[in-house]
Amino acid sequence: MILGVVGKPSSGKSSFFKAATMIDVKISPVPFTTIKPNIGFGHVIIDCVEKDFGKKCNPKHGHCKNGKRFVPIKLVDVAGLVPGAHEGRGMGNQFLDDLRQASALIHVVDASGMTDWEGNPTTGHDPAKDVEFLENELDYWFASIVEKILQKIPKIKSKYELLEILKDQLSGLEISESQIENVLEKFSPQKILEFASELRKVSKPIMIAANKIDLTEAQKNFPALKEKFSNIIPTSAEAEITLKKAAEKNLIDYVPGNKFTISGSLDEKQKHALEIIRNKVIDKFGSTGVQDCLNKTVFDFLNYVAVYPVADANKLTDSEGNILPDVFLVSKGTTLKEFAFKIHTTMGEKFIAGIDARTKKKLSADYQLKNNDVVEIAFAK
């Protein structure tokens, strides 16, 4: 699972990335601070199924604390995008190719309106306009991909042949064959921009992070943004970084996505900084929004489910005896056999059947996986 972090310069993309991954990347108010992409792992946090079975898990990836399972997801933070990027403005749009494999994008918007189109300081910029231009630039990026494919096809082919070519050529864009088929039913690739825009919408849905929500100006702008866009979460990447750092120093108890409590001895300056975060962000919005944004993108927006594969449905272990070692995030509707292929090609090819670890009932190849399923897959060896 890869999520791309996009937006204009200085909106706080790298701050969001750092808040999610705690990787110490460069952050500054100067536009185009990031040029090469930052890649790292953050987490979605879910209630681990271990308690349903009265066991303690041993995760191979991520970790589990007090019943909260931290499941790794990959984040890619790229350079800032400016209007006209497809014509070479700013850093251009080539760098977006680093986002080809993303399942969704998080658009980090400077909700305060205190940076202009290029990320330079201003006042009164309408953050809603950033959403429009960004979608437009992403459409041009997809259009350039479609254009290159069409240029390779010497003459107009039948719809069937075209579909086969597109399936093959677009396979690296995290878009399913049926999605390509649906788009091709309704739109002609000859109208490149329209066709590309539709492909972009299905393969790279966008969650908006209304960032810098700690600032008064952002709080003033937020209601209008919320009215206009349904997939939007208020965030303060800066506050999340401060809270995670304080938690690392054992100054506060903090599970990302929640409130915090002071647990260490703080000096006046630290106390003041945390009080500001409490008053300006937590009391008003419930959390800093960063974790919420990741969880909602994966589970509510993309409709993914968490599935725990095990080698032994009775003991809930892998072959080495680790309890509930893995969690996979898969899209809703994924069948058991498709899931087997995701774990290992051989497991898919030699698939026999599955066992539901809760009921011990047999599951067939076309069983559609549900959230928190724990399954053993039997395959011919």
Ligand SMILES: Nc1nc2c(ncn2[C@@H]2O[C@H](COP(=O)(O)OP(=O)(O)OP(=O)(O)O)[C@@H](O)[C@H]2O)c(=O)[nH]1
């Ligand atoms: N008040 C406030 N400032 C923030 C927040 N997030 C980021 N900033 C500030 O915004 C500026 C830009 O942050 P970056 O994270 O470097 O922005 P970026 O989008 O990665 O910028 P480029 O890499 O240049 O495209 C920095 O001065 C950050 O400290 C936030 O939640 N609240």
Ligand SMILES: [Mg+2]
């Ligand atoms: Mg950056």
